[in-house]
Amino acid sequence: MSNLISLNEIHSAKIPYRTLVFRFVIKLVAITTSLCVYLLALQPSVCAQIPHCDPGKVLGVNSCSQCHNAELLVWKQTPHAQTFEALHRNPRAKEISKNLGQRSIKRGNRCIKCHYTTQQLNDDRERVIAGVSCESCHGAASDWIHLHNDYGGPTATRQAESPTHRQHRLEESLAAGMRNSRNLYLIAQSCLQCHSVPDEELVNTGTHVAGSDNFELVAWSQGTLRHNFLQSQGTVNATRPLPRIRVMYVVGQIADLEFNTRATALATEKAIFGTTVANRAATTAARLFEIEQRLHHPLLESILQTFSKAELKTNNPIQLIEIADTIQELGIEFSEKADGKTMGAIDSMLPNSQQYR
Ligand code: HEC
Ligand code: HEC
Ligand code: HEC
Ligand code: HEC
Numbered sequence: 315m316s317n318l319i320s321l322n323e324i325h326s327a328k329i330p331y332r333t334l335v336f337r338f339v340i341k342l343v344a345i346t347t348s349l350c351v352y353l354l355a356l357q358p359s360v361c362a363q364i365p366h367c368d369p370g371k372v373l374g375v376n377s378c379s380q381c382h383n384a385e386l387l388v389w390k391q392t393p394h395a396q397t398f399e400a401l402h403r404n405p406r407a408k409e410i411s412k413n414l415g416q417r418s419i420k421r422g423n424r425c426i427k428c429h430y431t432t433q434q435l436n437d438d439r440e441r442v443i444a445g446v447s448c449e450s451c452h453g454a455a456s457d458w459i460h461l462h463n464d465y466g467g468p469t470a471t472r473q474a475e476s477p478t479h480r481q482h483r484l485e486e487s488l489a490a491g492m493r494n495s496r497n498l499y500l501i502a503q504s505c506l507q508c509h510s511v512p513d514e515e516l517v518n519t520g521t522h523v524a525g526s527d528n529f530e531l532v533a534w535s536q537g538t539l540r541h542n543f544l545q546s547q548g549t550v551n552a553t554r555p556l557p558r559i560r561v562m563y564v565v566g567q568i569a570d571l572e573f574n575t576r577a578t579a580l581a582t583e584k585a586i587f588g589t590t591v592a593n594r595a596a597t598t599a600a601r602l603f604e605i606e607q608r609l610h611h612p613l614l615e616s617i618l619q620t621f622s623k624a625e626l627k628t629n630n631p632i633q634l635i636e637i638a639d640t641i642q643e644l645g646i647e648f649s650e651k652a653d654g655k656t657m658g659a660i661d662s663m664l665p666n667s668q669q670y671r
Pocket of ligand 2: 404406407408410411414416419424425426427428429507508509510511512513516520522523525526527
């Protein structure tokens with residue numbers, strides 16, 4: 315019997331979504347040695363899939379504060395900033411570190427890539443300069459900092475900028491590594507590269523949590539993290555308009571599916587990492603299926619079609635990475651093309667503002 319479920323089956327069967335979750339068969343089988351060796355050989359490239367903020371291009375929060383002081387003040391109140399002072403004192407952190415046979419939390423790459431921002435010094439050494447900071451989410455800035463705010467020369471103003479120039483400016487910044495509002499999917503990927511915790515040993519041996527439970531882009535970005543001051547030149551921390559929130563919600567789900575599929579690709583054994591990330595991928599797929607039924611968007615259909623081929627089992631890196639890569643491409647396209655104004659059919663699925671973190 316096949317353990318796959320095709321999209322046609324899903325459509326025709328009209329089964330409740332809970333059942334659907336179970337029907338994405340999660341078959342985390344035991345390791346076979348040959349595959350394991352293969353996976354190990356593959357690991358470095360697997361881990362390099364989504365570039366973490368490049369320390370050689372990191373400028374640090376002080377290079378943003380001159381123009382984005384309001385954003386900086388909000389950021390300072392978040393766990394992202396505070397983890398810098400807190401993590402190495404946290405007894406759980408010491409325990410995790412010890413389980414992995416590590417001597418220091420702030421040295422070595424393991425904890426740093428998700429809990430801190432590092433900067434490369436002239437002599438090639440890297441130093442930890444902050445917790446999770448501006449560039450962790452928006453991209454290391456040295457190549458784009460001078461592009462992203464250039465309205466067209468020293469005398470040009472925001473008010474006088476043409477829509478074409480603005481579009482061009484945002485695209486150029488994007489090409490230089492910035493993750494900005496031109497493509498929300500890239501920002502969602504920033505979140506999930508950390509919040510999906512794609513590191514089996516860290517979870518199974520270290521006893522680190524296997525990613526954040528119920529991570530959802532709208533609820534997790536529009537509460538204490540929210541820093542939308544541009545419209546008001548730094549005076550009002552604005553809420554996002556509903557059409558933007560709708561797109562953000564769907565983009566968050568797609569990125570979640572991509573990253574949990576990617577994480578499942580790394581699973582060599584069932585517990586605890588493998589089952590957790592595979593279950594999350596299946597649950598997210600069921601949610602995207604519900605969204606697709608409401609929006610009938612062809613890109614969402616393609617995403618589900620792609621995922622329906624996934625065999626969520628251990629030691630299946632090649633297939634799962636290929637699927638995650640395709641979901642990524644489609645997610646970027648969805649983020650560019652989606653028109654939030656026409657997406658009211660999902661409003662009852664959106665978190666309400668009391669649920670914002
Ligand atoms: C010299 C002033 C200046 C500095 C320094 C600066 N910015 Fe900006 N930034 C701006 C301006 C002005 C805008 C608004 C551009 C616009 O109108 O689209 C902006 C916009 C942004 C946006 C929103 C882009 C979008 O449309 O989504 C982000 C994100 C951002 N900056 C991040 C940063 C970060 C991170 C740093 C530090 C590494 C930084 N900026 C440094 C002036 C600056
Ligand atoms: C892939 C990204 C990633 C890596 C690598 C990582 N963490 Fe975390 N860690 C997170 C995220 C995301 C959270 C927040 C989870 C949540 O939503 O509660 C977290 C939370 C924690 C917490 C608080 C939750 C708890 O279990 O009490 C501790 C302590 C911690 N991490 C320690 C470590 C240590 C020590 C290392 C290195 C050995 C490490 N982390 C490596 C992403 C990571
Ligand atoms: C470089 C890694 C990294 C990135 C990128 C990142 N986070 Fe986090 N985030 C963490 C870690 C680590 C913690 C836990 C900090 C702690 O408590 O020590 C955390 C905590 C949080 C919390 C607080 C959770 C709570 O329990 O209250 C929220 C909310 C959050 N992140 C949302 C986001 C969103 C939304 C994005 C993307 C826009 C994002 N994060 C991007 C690593 C990251
Ligand atoms: C945890 C990830 C995260 C961190 C850290 C972060 N941002 Fe953002 N930033 C976001 C998200 C998500 C948005 C909203 C994107 C959207 O709706 O287009 C955003 C939006 C912005 C905007 C545009 C807001 C507007 O009014 O339109 C600016 C400017 C900005 N960030 C600058 C910064 C600066 C400066 C820092 C550091 C002090 C920073 N961000 C830290 C995730 C982050």
